[in-house]
Amino acid sequence: MSKSNFTRRGMLKTSALAGAGVALPTIFTASSAAAYMNEPKGGSVTLGFNVPQTGAYADEGADELRAYELAVEHLNGGGDGGMMNTFSSKALQGNGILGKKVEYVTGDTQTKSDAARASAKSMIEKDGAIMITGGSSSGVAVAVQGLCQEAGIIFMAGLTHSNDTTGKDKKANGFRHFFNAYMSAAALAPVLKNRYGADRKAYHLTADYTWGWTQEESIAAATEEMGWETVNKVRTPLAATDFSSYIAPVLNSGADVLVLNHYGGNMVNSLTNAVQFGLREKMVNGKQFEIVVPLYSRLMARGAGENVKGILGSTNWHWSLTDEASQAFVKSFGEKFGFPPSQAAHTCYVQTLLYADACERAGTFNPCGIGEALEGFEFDGLGNGPTLYRAGDHQCFKDVLVVKGKENPTSEFDLLEVVEITPRAQVEYPVDHPMFAGGALGACNAG
Numbered sequence: 001m002s003k004s005n006f007t008r009r010g011m012l013k014t015s016a017l018a019g020a021g022v023a024l025p026t027i028f029t030a031s032s033a034a035a036y037m038n039e040p041k042g043g044s045v046t047l048g049f050n051v052p053q054t055g056a057y058a059d060e061g062a063d064e065l066r067a068y069e070l071a072v073e074h075l076n077g078g079g080d081g082g083m084m085n086t087f088s089s090k091a092l093q094g095n096g097i098l099g100k101k102v103e104y105v106t107g108d109t110q111t112k113s114d115a116a117r118a119s120a121k122s123m124i125e126k127d128g129a130i131m132i133t134g135g136s137s138s139g140v141a142v143a144v145q146g147l148c149q150e151a152g153i154i155f156m157a158g159l160t161h162s163n164d165t166t167g168k169d170k171k172a173n174g175f176r177h178f179f180n181a182y183m184s185a186a187a188l189a190p191v192l193k194n195r196y197g198a199d200r201k202a203y204h205l206t207a208d209y210t211w212g213w214t215q216e217e218s219i220a221a222a223t224e225e226m227g228w229e230t231v232n233k234v235r236t237p238l239a240a241t242d243f244s245s246y247i248a249p250v251l252n253s254g255a256d257v258l259v260l261n262h263y264g265g266n267m268v269n270s271l272t273n274a275v276q277f278g279l280r281e282k283m284v285n286g287k288q289f290e291i292v293v294p295l296y297s298r299l300m301a302r303g304a305g306e307n308v309k310g311i312l313g314s315t316n317w318h319w320s321l322t323d324e325a326s327q328a329f330v331k332s333f334g335e336k337f338g339f340p341p342s343q344a345a346h347t348c349y350v351q352t353l354l355y356a357d358a359c360e361r362a363g364t365f366n367p368c369g370i371g372e373a374l375e376g377f378e379f380d381g382l383g384n385g386p387t388l389y390r391a392g393d394h395q396c397f398k399d400v401l402v403v404k405g406k407e408n409p410t411s412e413f414d415l416l417e418v419v420e421i422t423p424r425a426q427v428e429y430p431v432d433h434p435m436f437a438g439g440a441l442g443a444c445n446a447g
Contacts, residue, residue, distance in 0.1 A: 036366045037152035037447025038130045044101040048129030050120050052136050055111030057264040059299045060136035060344040067345035071352035075102045082332040086325035086381040091360035113143035120144045124151050138162030138211035145174035152447020154367045156351040159344045163214035166395035167436030172444045175394045178347050181218040184294050184314040187400040187422035189222035198227030203255035207262050208235040215261045219294050231255040243270040247277050256284040258291045268303035275307045298342045301415035308405030315401045317346040326383040340413050350382045368444040392431040400427050
């Protein structure tokens with residue numbers, strides 16, 4: 001809905017009431033009809049970048065901040081424009097957003113839900129942020145998304161992979177570009193069956209929070225459907241750094257596959273411990289023991305080093321993709337920071353552009369107008385191929401990458417290789433799928 005539509009509605013209400021001889025309360029005037037939380041009044045607009053600058057996912061947070069800085073530079077007309085040049089929508093002109101210079105404030109989520117809500121609240125109330133984005137934890141994303149819904153602010157989720165973000169905890173003011181646990185499992189399961197066979201016994205170690213739970217549920221369901229047996233599921237604390245006590249029982253479990261539903265520093269440490277215990281050299285049930293990492297990132301691969309070689313997983317995007325958009329982003333990011341971007345950086349850069357583009361297309365910063373511009377929006381040229389922001393749950397649908405640790409890397413950044421690009425149709429699911437049930441999108445809140 002455009003700003004003119006908001007104004008027109010206010011004018012229609014005013015006209016009807018005036019014709020009826022009713023005194024007009026201020027709320028029905030055309031000028032107040034467009035009022036909303038943190039409406040920009042001057043020549044600039046403030047965005048809030050809320051990322052993990054400390055904690056288990058701090059590496060992702062650092063790369064997210066780099067991407068946000070680059071996105072703001074491009075929106076304000078600096079640099080080479082990056083993916084603004086390849087984006088199928090041509091609404092962005094490099095003159096800020098709706099002619100206002102883009103500024104930003106930052107917060108540290110600490111990879112903790114309470115800290116993330118507090119920093120987001122401060123950016124909204126003290127700094128006048130009109131949009132909040134960021135995060136590398138689904139627990140954080142769910143918490144901040146709820147806060148933004150209450151406050152009347154758009155939340156453009158960063159790296160959040162739990163089914164719940166656009167499932168039972170979905171909100172009208174929240175939007176997710178990143179893929180989810182169900183989509184990872186749908187892409188990975190056929191590749192695992194093809195490489196390792198249908199007769200396997202899997203042992204799961206799982207980060208004990210919303211992402212881990214839904215990742216475990218998704219990959220277990222997908223592998224069991226193709227014939228695998230789940231031997232055990234063990235939850236591990238997010239704050240854990242040594243996983244030796246969790247790895248040891250795997251040796252006598254009868255399992256011949258270890259699924260690490262871990263991310264960031266957790267995955268680096270648990271995989272390192274698994275290799276130290278010699279799991280990758282073992283033969284179990286007459287088969288070579290295998291390790292699977294359902295959600296990968298280049299930053300995790302770099303942290304785990306040699307240990308990732310040959311290990312399969314999935315990712316939302318990778319810098320080695322050869323499409324024009326991906327390479328435009330890699331060039332911009334690499335020239336500014338000296339190394340290629342991670343999937344976390346890509347997601348956050350794209351979310352910033354998508355928000356700005358929605359403002360331009362809607363002609364307003366009003367969150368309800370922006371929401372309407374994003375719902376059902378189909379686009380291309382942002383590095384993932386043709387993509388849909390589904391109206392029913394605000395989840396993006398696009399192709400999913402299956403990757404593995406590279407056997408012969410050429411640099412510290414060349415650690416993953418794409419083994420399959422899973423078509424979007426294979427990872428799509430209905431809005432009312434059981435794994436995503438229990439929540440209602442609700443109505444947009446403009447504050």
